[in-house]
Amino acid sequence: MSFRLVARQLSSRLQQHVAAAAAIAPSRSTLVRCYASAQSYESPLQDFFNRMEQKGPTTLGSTDLTPPPERYLDCGIPESALRYSTTSYGRLMLVPHVHVNEHKVSVKIHTSKLPLNELEMNLLHEIVGSRLNFEKEELRISSNQFASRIENKRHLVSMLNRIVFACQRLAKEIGKVEEGAV
Known part of the structure; x- marks a missing residue:
């Protein structure tokens, strides 16, 4: 054709x-x-x-368009300062069909966002070791303990709270010991 x-x-x-x-x-x-x-x-x-x-205020009656208030962890760290990361892998052909680190979650936070003084920062370095990077000025911790990313994220928040509270408590005890020695 x-x-x-x-x-x-x-x-x-x-x-x-x-x-x-x-x-x-x-x-x-x-x-x-x-x-x-x-x-x-x-x-x-x-x-x-x-x-x-008319470029006037754009609120709808009882509906408020303002952003929600800043949320903080129990230890005083703003939630917006936490940077979570995870990795997604493709499905495996063999059992158990899930990669080993599929549920691993990491969080990093800038040291300026931690509510700690100089003594408490030194104690933090003793507790977390190499997870505290002084060059980048950040703390990075990760969790792969649970088979759920949500549970691992909750575990990280709990660990961060406990670490900060432990540093503050130890600093108070050191201060009491130094007062008693003087």
């Missing part, structure tokens, strides 16, 4: 499809009636849209 013959056949098929679509499509008067009924619709958010156009 030549190219022209194929082009004519495609053109005639296209014309047939357009004619069929025109027969199915609603008439102009039906579209006008639908548009007229849409014009009578009043949006419950119309006041909000009007204030947006």
Whole structure:
């Protein structure tokens, strides 16, 4: 077959499809009636849209669009300072079908966000060891104890709370010992 013959056949098929679509499509008067009924619709958010156009405050009655307040861990670290990371692996063909480190979760936090003084930071370094990187000024801990990322994340938060509280408690005890020795 030549190219022209194929082009004519495609053109005639296209014309047939357009004619069929025109027969199915609603008439102009039906579209006008639908548009007229849409014009009578009043949006419950119309006041909000009007204030947006006027560049005014855009709060909806009782709905408050302000961001939620900052949340803190029990030890005083803001949750926004925690940076969680995990890795996703493809499914394995052999049993148990899950990679060994599939549920491992790590968290890192900048040392300036820790509510610790200099003595407490030294104690922190003694407790966590190489997990505290002084060059990058960050603490990185990880958990792979549970078979769920959510549980590992909760475990990390619990460990972080316990570490900070332990540093603060030990610093107080050291301070008491030094006062008694002086």
